[in-house]
Amino acid sequence: MALVAARGTLLRAGVRLGTEAAACGRNGTRRSASHRVLVEPDAAAGIATIKFKNPPVNSLTLEFLTELIICLEKLENDKTFRGVILTSNSPGIFSAGLDLREMCGKNPAHYAEYWRAVQELWLKLYVSNMILVAAINGASPAGGCLMSLSCDYRVLADNPRYKVGLNETLLGIVAPFWFRDTLVNTIGHRASERALQLGLLFPPAEALQVGMVDQVVPEDQVHSTALSVITQWLAIPDHARQLTKSMMRKATTDNLIKQREADIQNFVSFISRDSIQKSLQMYIEKLKQKKS
Numbered sequence: 001m002a003l004v005a006a007r008g009t010l011l012r013a014g015v016r017l018g019t020e021a022a023a024c025g026r027n028g029t030r031r032s033a034s035h036r037v038l039v040e041p042d043a044a045a046g047i048a049t050i051k052f053k054n055p056p057v058n059s060l061t062l063e064f065l066t067e068l069i070i071c072l073e074k075l076e077n078d079k080t081f082r083g084v085i086l087t088s089n090s091p092g093i094f095s096a097g098l099d100l101r102e103m104c105g106k107n108p109a110h111y112a113e114y115w116r117a118v119q120e121l122w123l124k125l126y127v128s129n130m131i132l133v134a135a136i137n138g139a140s141p142a143g144g145c146l147m148s149l150s151c152d153y154r155v156l157a158d159n160p161r162y163k164v165g166l167n168e169t170l171l172g173i174v175a176p177f178w179f180r181d182t183l184v185n186t187i188g189h190r191a192s193e194r195a196l197q198l199g200l201l202f203p204p205a206e207a208l209q210v211g212m213v214d215q216v217v218p219e220d221q222v223h224s225t226a227l228s229v230i231t232q233w234l235a236i237p238d239h240a241r242q243l244t245k246s247m248m249r250k251a252t253t254d255n256l257i258k259q260r261e262a263d264i265q266n267f268v269s270f271i272s273r274d275s276i277q278k279s280l281q282m283y284i285e286k287l288k289q290k291k292s
């Protein structure tokens, strides 16, 4: 049902599915997946690199989310690809997380459609049968960080400006339980409690220390490191690795699946509150003022 909704959004957005299907195909040459998602397939290696291309900051707009979901689904169904690297086409910004404009000044039906797409992306990433490695080549707050936490391994470029973390409280909003669970599963309960309450954004050395990322490497080695990690993981028999991943992660995704509609309703009523709308607007203003 979610994918049908996602396809509906794409068609409304004027994205041609035929073009996108071709883009996630198995040719060894670089192709453009859609407007916002580039896929570089290496069929011989069984690895595809997905590059986010939603300027200026790769924020997760509904259209971008939808394109990512469909692209991941196509790769998942194409047995050529056993590993995927997620990275940004614009070094400096991995992803600014959820698009604030999707959560501001819209109607409840829009918020519901948007949140369903956010849930769907997380579900696709978190229990993917493929090996997912995040090559984090830029800042990655909130939803951007969630995407990387949903991968199997994270490589972060060593640049003090590239902070990662779930900073929702700084916006006056609350990370939902499945964001929390993803973080807890990665860095443990105590570190998550502190990070979530304070909305901490960790620079590379701290991110490594707390376990938000698995490796910090010089900026120009992020992709090659991700590639060599995937190559190591590819040596493990797929069925054993996949069943183990599922055993580790399924309870967390089942928890959302069984209360998915309630989670959407909760998001819609929370985000529609006047006080939350004001907080978000103030935050957007602060981002604008930072420039002037």
Ligand SMILES: CC/C=C\CC/C=C/CC(=O)SCCNC(=O)CCNC(=O)[C@H](O)C(C)(C)COP(=O)(O)OP(=O)(O)OC[C@H]1O[C@@H](n2cnc3c(N)ncnc32)[C@H](O)[C@@H]1OP(=O)(O)O
Residues within 6 Å of the ligand: 056, 057, 059, 093, 095, 096, 097, 098, 099, 100, 101, 139, 141, 142, 143, 144, 167, 168, 171, 173, 174, 175, 176, 266, 267, 270, 271, 284, 287, 288, 290, 291
């Ligand atoms: C019950 C559950 C309820 C709620 C849960 C909701 C969960 C939400 C999770 C989220 O993901 S919320 C989003 C959190 N994201 C952020 O806090 C990131 C904010 N952005 C930044 O910190 C910075 O923009 C950056 C570090 C990513 C990049 O910095 P820089 O390169 O200096 O770019 P600018 O700040 O100048 O931004 C350029 C441009 O982009 C706009 N923008 C930035 N982030 C977002 C965003 N998340 N959504 C939409 N638009 C964004 C920014 O306003 C600028 O726009 P201009 O029009 O001024 O050019």
